[in-house]
Structures are given as C-alpha cells and as structure tokens.
Amino acid sequence: xxxxxxxxxxxxxxxxxxxxxxxxxxxxxxxxxxxxxxxxxxxxxxxxxxxxxxxxxxxxxxxxxxxxxxxxxxxxxxxxxxxxxxxxxxxxxxxxxxxxxxxxxxxxxxxxxxxxxxxxxxxxxxxxxxxxxxxxxxxxxxxxxxxxxxxxxxxxxxxxxxxxxxxxxxxxxxxxxxxxxxxxxxxxxxxxxxxxxxxxxxxxxxxxxxxxxxxxxxxxxxxxxxxxxxxxxxxxxxxxxxxxxxxxxxx
Amino acid sequence: xxxxxxxxxxxxxxxxxxxxxxxxxxxxxxxxxxxxxxxxxxxxxxxxxxxxxxxxxxxxxxxxxxxxxxxxxxxxxxxxxxxxxxxxxxxxxxxxxxxxxxxxxxxxxxxxxxxxxxxxxxxxxxxxxxxxxxxxxxxxxxxxxxxxxxxxxxxxxxxxxxxxxxxxxxxxxxxxxxxxxxxxxxxxxxxxxxxxxxxxxxxxxxxxxxxxxxxxxxxxxxxxxxxxxxxxxxxxxxxxxxxxxxxxxxx
Numbered sequence: 001x002x003x004x005x006x007x008x009x010x011x012x013x014x015x016x017x018x019x020x021x022x023x024x025x026x027x028x029x030x031x032x033x034x035x036x037x038x039x040x041x042x043x044x045x046x047x048x049x050x051x052x053x054x055x056x057x058x059x060x061x062x063x064x065x066x067x068x069x070x071x072x073x074x075x076x077x078x079x080x081x082x083x084x085x086x087x088x089x090x091x092x093x094x095x096x097x098x099x100x101x102x103x104x105x106x107x108x109x110x111x112x113x114x115x116x117x118x119x120x121x122x123x124x125x126x127x128x129x130x131x132x133x134x135x136x137x138x139x140x141x142x143x144x145x146x147x148x149x150x151x152x153x154x155x156x157x158x159x160x161x162x163x164x165x166x167x168x169x170x171x172x173x174x175x176x177x178x179x180x181x182x183x184x185x186x187x188x189x190x191x192x193x194x195x196x197x198x199x200x201x202x203x204x205x206x207x208x209x210x211x212x213x214x215x216x217x218x219x220x221x222x223x224x225x226x227x228x229x230x231x232x233x234x235x236x237x238x239x240x241x242x243x244x245x246x247x248x249x250x251x
Numbered sequence: 252x253x254x255x256x257x258x259x260x261x262x263x264x265x266x267x268x269x270x271x272x273x274x275x276x277x278x279x280x281x282x283x284x285x286x287x288x289x290x291x292x293x294x295x296x297x298x299x300x301x302x303x304x305x306x307x308x309x310x311x312x313x314x315x316x317x318x319x320x321x322x323x324x325x326x327x328x329x330x331x332x333x334x335x336x337x338x339x340x341x342x343x344x345x346x347x348x349x350x351x352x353x354x355x356x357x358x359x360x361x362x363x364x365x366x367x368x369x370x371x372x373x374x375x376x377x378x379x380x381x382x383x384x385x386x387x388x389x390x391x392x393x394x395x396x397x398x399x400x401x402x403x404x405x406x407x408x409x410x411x412x413x414x415x416x417x418x419x420x421x422x423x424x425x426x427x428x429x430x431x432x433x434x435x436x437x438x439x440x441x442x443x444x445x446x447x448x449x450x451x452x453x454x455x456x457x458x459x460x461x462x463x464x465x466x467x468x469x470x471x472x473x474x475x476x477x478x479x480x481x482x483x484x485x486x487x488x489x490x491x492x493x494x495x496x497x498x499x500x501x502x
Contacts, residue, residue: 012374057375081372089372121332121340123263124308128375 004100005073006064007032007080008092012057013235014127015087019052019061028052031088032063032080039079040069049102049243050109053195055235057128059112062092062102062243102243108172108250110188110242113201113233118181129182130237132205138183140214141204142176145185147217148200149174155224157200158193159232167193167224172250176204188242188250195232203230255351256324257315258283258331259343263308264486265378266338270303270312279303282339283314283331290330291320300353300494301360304446306486308379310363313343313353313494353494359423359501361439361493362448364484366456369432380433381488383456389434391465392455393427396436398468399451400425406475408451409444410483418444418475423501427455439493439501446483454481 009032017025021033033046044065052058071079077093084090116122119133151170158167171189178184185201203220206212212220212230220228244250260283268276272284284297295316303309322330328344335341367373370384402421409418422440429435436452454471457463463471463481471479495501 010372010374059375078370081370084372086372086377087374089374091369091371118342119329119332120342121335121337123261123338123340124310124379126337 001070002066002068003095004064004098005067005076006062006092006094006096006100006102007077007090009061009063010059010089010091011061012087012127013052013055014057017054018056019048019050028061028088029063031084035080035083036065036067038083039076040067040071042067042069047102049106050240052240053198053235053238055127056238056240058240060242061240062106062245064096064100064102105245106243107247108188108190108244109192109240110186110244111192111197112239112241113185113187113197113237114239115183115185115201115237116181117178117183122181125182127236128239130201130234132183134209136183136208138176138178141183141185141208144204144207144214144217145174145176145187145200147215147221148187152221153224154193154196154221156220156226156229157196157203158226159195159199160226162194164193169193169196174200186241190250198232198235198238199226199229201233201237205233206230252321253317253319254346255315255349256318256327257313257343257345257347257351257353258328258341260312260314261310261340261342262312263338263378264303264306265308268305269307270299270301279312279339280314282335286331286334287316287318289334290327291318291322293318293320298353300357301491303491304449304486304489306378307489307491309491311493312491313357313496315347315351315353356496357494358498359439359441359495360443360491361437361495362443363490363492364436364438364448364452364488365490366434366436366452366488367432368429368434373432376433378487379490381452381485383434385460387434387459389427389429392434392436392459395455395458395465395468396425396427396438396451398466398472399438403472404475405444405447405472407471407477407480408447408454409477410446410450411477413445415444420444420447425451437492441501449484449486449489450477450480450482452484452488456484457481 046065049062073093080090114129116129117136155167297316300313324344365380367380368387406418
C-alpha cells in the first residue's frame with residue numbers, strides 16, 4: 001500500500017550542486033532518490049522543502065515521497081544511511097498524511113550563517129563558515145539585523161534570475177551573536193527569496209566595513225533596489241537550520 | 252639573532268600519521284617544518300608538546316623552534332597559515348625564553364573524546380567523533396569516570412610498545428557530559444601513557460555495554476593488567492584540547 005513518507009536529513013553541501021535535481025551535476029536530491037531506489041526498488045518523486053544553492057548546508061531539511069514497499073520506517077532510515085555517502089545523513093523517517101507536501105506545507109524556516117572571525121584558519125569548520133579576518137562588532141550588527149524583522153517587500157535582497165513575482169516576506173527574527181571567534185547570524189521567516197539570507201549577511205558585512213552606512217537598512221528595503229544592498233555572502237557559511245510545519249513552532 | 256619561537260596550532264589529524272616525523276608517511280610535524288622552511292628558509296628542529304597517534308586531532312597543540320630570520324611573529328603566523336594545508340591552522344606565535352621546551356615544560360594536558368550517540372550519521376563531524384548507536388547513560392559513566400581521578404599506576408591503561416618505565420600519572424579530572432546526541436569525555440592530567448585516554452574511554456564504553464562491571468575501575472587500576480581494561484577506542488574521537496605550561500592553569 002502506498003504511503004507518504006517524510007524524511008528529515010542533514011547534509012554538508014560542499015560537494016553538491018544544491019538540493020534540486022540537475023542534469024550533469026550531482027545534487028542531494030539525486031543522492032536521496034538513488035538511495036531510496038536501492039532500498040525500495042522504487043523510482044520515487046521526491047519533494048524537498050526548499051531549493052538550496054551549491055555549497056549550502058542543512059542541519060534540517062525535509063523531503064517526502066510516496067513509497068509502495070512495505071518497510072518499517074526505522075529500517076528504511078537505517079538502509080538509507082547505509083547506502084548514502086558520508087555527507088548526507090537521514091535522522092527522521094515517518095509516515096505522514098497523504099496530502100502532506102514538504103514545500104507547500106512548510107510554514108517557516110530558520111537559517112544560520114556562520115562567520116569565523118579570525119585571521120587563523122580553523123580546520124574543523126573550514127567548509128561551513130565564512131572566514132572574516134577583520135574587526136566585527138556583533139553588537140552593532142545585531143542592532144542593524146533587527147531592521148529586517150517584519151513584513152516587507154524584499155526586492156532589494158533578491159538576486160536576479162528568479163521568477164517569483166511577490167517579493168513580500170515576513171521575517172520573524174534576525175540576530176547576530178558571538179561565541180568566541182564564531183559569529184552567527186540567525187534569520188527566521190515565513191519564506192525566503194533567492195539568495196536573500198546571503199544578501200542580508202553581505203549587507204551586514206558591508207555595514208561593518210563602512211561601505212553601507214549604519215541604520216540604512218530600512219531605506220534600502222524601501223528602495224527595492226538590489227544595487228543598494230550589499231554583496232552576496234558566499235555559500236559556505238549558510239545552513240538551513242530548521243524547517244517548520246506547525247505554526248505554533250514558528251514564534 | 253636566534254629566537255626561540257612557540258607556535259600554538261590546531262589540526263584535524265584524519266589525513267596525518269600523527270604529529271611525529273616519520274619516513275614515508277605524512278605527519279603534522281613534517282608539514283609544519285616544511286611551512287617554516289618556506290617562510291624562513293630555515294631547516295628548524297621543531298619540538299612538539301606531545302606525540303599523537305594517526306587520526307587524532309588537536310584543538311591546541313604547542314611546538315617551538317629556534318629561528319634566525321628577523322620576522323615579526325604576526326607576519327610569520329600569517330605566512331605559515333598561507334602555505335599550510337587546510338587541516339592545520341596556526342593561531343599563536345610568540346617569542347619565548349631561550350630555555351623553553353614545548354614538551355619538557357608542559358605541566359598538564361586536557362583531552363576530550365567525542366562520542367556521537369546516535370544511529371544517524373552527522374556529516375559535519377564525521378571524522379572527529381566515535382559514532383555509538385546504542386544506549387549511553389552519561390550519568391552512570393560520569394560516576395565511573397570519577398574513579399580515574401588521582402595519582403595511580405596506570406599500567407592497565409597503557410598499550411604495549413611503549414618504553415616508558417614509570418607508569419604513575421596524576422589525573423586531575425575526568426568527567427562525561429551530554430549535549431544532545433554529543434557525549435564528551437574530558438580528561439585532564441599531568442601526563443598520559445600511550446593510548447591512555449583511548450583505553451579509559453574504551454573501558455567506559457565496555458562498562459556501558461556490560462562487558463566490564465560498574466564500579467570496577469579501582470580494581471582494574473590496581474591490577475595493572477592491560478587485559479582487565481577495555482578496548483582502545485578509535486582515534487577519530489580524540490582531541491588534544493588544552494596544553495598547560497602554567498601550574499596555576501591546571502587546577
């Protein structure tokens with residue numbers, strides 16, 4: 001009997017061209033579909049909660065597929081972990097209502113962007129941070145980050161090459177915290193435009209370096225002009241951290 | 252003018268055959284000496300604070316060498332970081348008194364051993380943990396760990412193949428803590444025998460699995476018999492975490 005099964009996974013995105021299936025490029029979706037095929041014999045249609053860019057990581061990413069094989073979820077999860085490479089791990093597997101869809105039912109997401117604020121390399125986190133060797137005032141940046149909170153047209157924080165028309169999104173929280181040399185920008189919201197978090201972080205770094213004046217985020221948002229916001233911070237530091245399906249979890 | 256320079260480094264040991272120089276095998280010491288040669292032109296004698304096994308990591312490792320080249324420490328550090336591979340990072344570089352020796356002047360060390368207590372892989376820490384998929388009662392293990400504290404003959408916790416005669420060491424603290432699925436064993440002491448921390452951890456895991464009875468560590472220590480203690484836990488989870496030169500820091 002066909003069941004709708006939801007998988008919760010982690011992946012280190014360094015060696016993948018993002019989540020989404022592509023011809024001639026390895027992606028996390030392709031790896032997951034290949035693994036499901038190996039364990040169930042089925043060529044499934046696998047729905048992900050989000051696209052992700054090349055090199056972006058996920059501490060939590062959800063996807064779902066209809067599977068016919070009569071296999072216990074725990075066994076299916078073990079099987080997938082056994083056949084998947086080292087950089088993708090499945091840590092949740094459960095039967096969900098037939099109508100559940102990982103993307104359409106998602107009510108919010110949290111991203112973190114990790115900055116290693118040191119001129120010295122850290123070999124343990126090298127692919128999962130942006131190394132930033134200059135002075136970084138996390139308290140000032142935290143005040144700037146607060147300007148992103150709310151419901152806004154985020155056209156100024158969206159890379160071109162997207163076909164999304166409505167660029168209004170609600171950011172629930174946006175903050176900057178330091179733990180030693182590791183500075184983390186955390187952003188949660190109901191949805192995100194193409195490269196939105198990376199442009200938010202790039203804008204914060206451009207404020208830090210003086211290229212963009214402090215307290216100008218509201219103006220930049222209002223301008224809806226991508227030329228006014230900062231650089232797109234590189235993919236390595238970005239992690240999809242949480243995916244919400246229950247509105248109660250979001251706030 | 253020759254100066255005695257102390258380096259503080261981090262390294263991910265996965266791809267190295269430990270610290271110590273070896274013929275026909277790549278080691279961290281070899282990499283550091285090659286880097287120093289590139290920056291200073293000098294073939295230095297580099298003293299490390301400790302040997303380490305293949306695959307063992309260090310969050311803090313100290314080494315020192317006499318260097319003639321007139322170069323600012325900050326510049327020397329930057330140069331080394333630029334020529335070293337991604338898995339070794341220098342984060343401290345300073346001139347120390349002429350008599351300072353990284354190994355002989357070391358008054359204590361702290362090791363951590365990280366256990367990923369889950370049947371699901373974590374791609375972000377895969378080379379730096381032991382994955383342990385079974386039940387792990389960190390409170391019980393923490394009570395067992397306390398038995399290692401004190402000054403004892405640790406012959407039962409030393410692999411053969413060592414030429415050290417005096418096997419008495421003082422353990423200052425030994426504890427087990429959980430943070431979600433990550434369980435960390437922390438051990439500090441005035442010195443450690445060959446594989447000592449890995450055998451301590453292996454013994455704790457053998458107590459967990461019931462192969463070794465609870466509360467038998469004092470007897471095993473007293474027996475001085477390596478056959479009574481547990482397995483040698485694999486290298487991946489072991490990290491040299493702190494190296495002490497000031498007796499005040501140790502306790």
